[in-house]
Amino acid sequence: MGSKKYRDKTCVYCGKEKSSTTGDHVIAREFFPKDARQNLPQVPSCVACNNDKSFIEHYLLAVLPIGGRHEGAATAIADQVVPRLAKNEALVRQIEAGRQQYFVLDETRTWSSGMITPLDGGKRMKLACLIAQGLAWHHWKIQLAPEALADAKQMKAEGVRHFRGEISGHKAGEQVKVSLGNGVFQYHGAYQRTNPKKTIWEMSFFGGVEVGPINMRGESTRSVFVVTSNEREWYTHIQGTNNQG
Numbered sequence: 001m002g003s004k005k006y007r008d009k010t011c012v013y014c015g016k017e018k019s020s021t022t023g024d025h026v027i028a029r030e031f032f033p034k035d036a037r038q039n040l041p042q043v044p045s046c047v048a049c050n051n052d053k054s055f056i057e058h059y060l061l062a063v064l065p066i067g068g069r070h071e072g073a074a075t076a077i078a079d080q081v082v083p084r085l086a087k088n089e090a091l092v093r094q095i096e097a098g099r100q101q102y103f104v105l106d107e108t109r110t111w112s113s114g115m116i117t118p119l120d121g122g123k124r125m126k127l128a129c130l131i132a133q134g135l136a137w138h139h140w141k142i143q144l145a146p147e148a149l150a151d152a153k154q155m156k157a158e159g160v161r162h163f164r165g166e167i168s169g170h171k172a173g174e175q176v177k178v179s180l181g182n183g184v185f186q187y188h189g190a191y192q193r194t195n196p197k198k199t200i201w202e203m204s205f206f207g208g209v210e211v212g213p214i215n216m217r218g219e220s221t222r223s224v225f226v227v228t229s230n231e232r233e234w235y236t237h238i239q240g241t242n243n244q245g
């Protein structure tokens with residue numbers, strides 16, 4: 001906080017020039033166990049974007065770890081979920097009402113079962129978009145906002161294969177594949193060589209959280225895919241290919 005390095009710069013999230021006041025942790029520190037919070041990516045952010053993002057992060061910290069498959073999820077449940085839910089009875093009722101058993105066939109064609117975590121999926125998708133904007137700047141100094149749109153999706157198995165192909169494909173400029181906090185948050189991203197504002201990402205929290213809506217039962221929904229572009233045509237093309245809502 002307050003580091004000069006992040007002051008009076010373009011806000012990575014809204015693109016407003018000279019508006020940044022702080023370094024925002026692209027993936028909030030609270031997602032990670034206390035001993036794994038060093039050297040997390042930070043980017044310049046304005047007050048409004050920082051507050052909006054914190055609001056979404058605090059909601060997700062109260063629910064997301066419950067469905068996590070990673071051992072870090074257990075730490076997050078103790079550190080984040082329990083105290084947050086203790087203060088929010090309405091959210092506890094919503095979670096209890098929405099939990100259900102699932103069986104999924106994942107991308108390795110193995111079945112597994114567990115509990116679906118009821119979640120405001122829109123908030124998870126919104127955060128994934130913000131994280132993609134932050135990571136594009138962190139790794140490559142690519143400023144996406146305000147020209148480039150971002151959209152996040154979860155995919156059925158076929159979509160997952162397609163998107164992974166796009167990330168590793170021949171059009172990719174530079175790729176990054178990173179695991180933070182021993183896998184608490186993982187991402188794989190690339191930008192397009194001919195237009196760096198076209199970026200594409202796969203990311204997962206806590207080893208992948210099963211949140212599948214009913215229409216995706218039987219399919220893996222553990223990662224989120226994000227696409228950004230300043231060219232609407234490309235954006236709708238890639239979305240249309242595998243749009244699973």
Ligand SMILES: [Zn+2]
Pocket residue numbers: 011012013014015016019045046047048049050
């Ligand atoms: Zn901003």
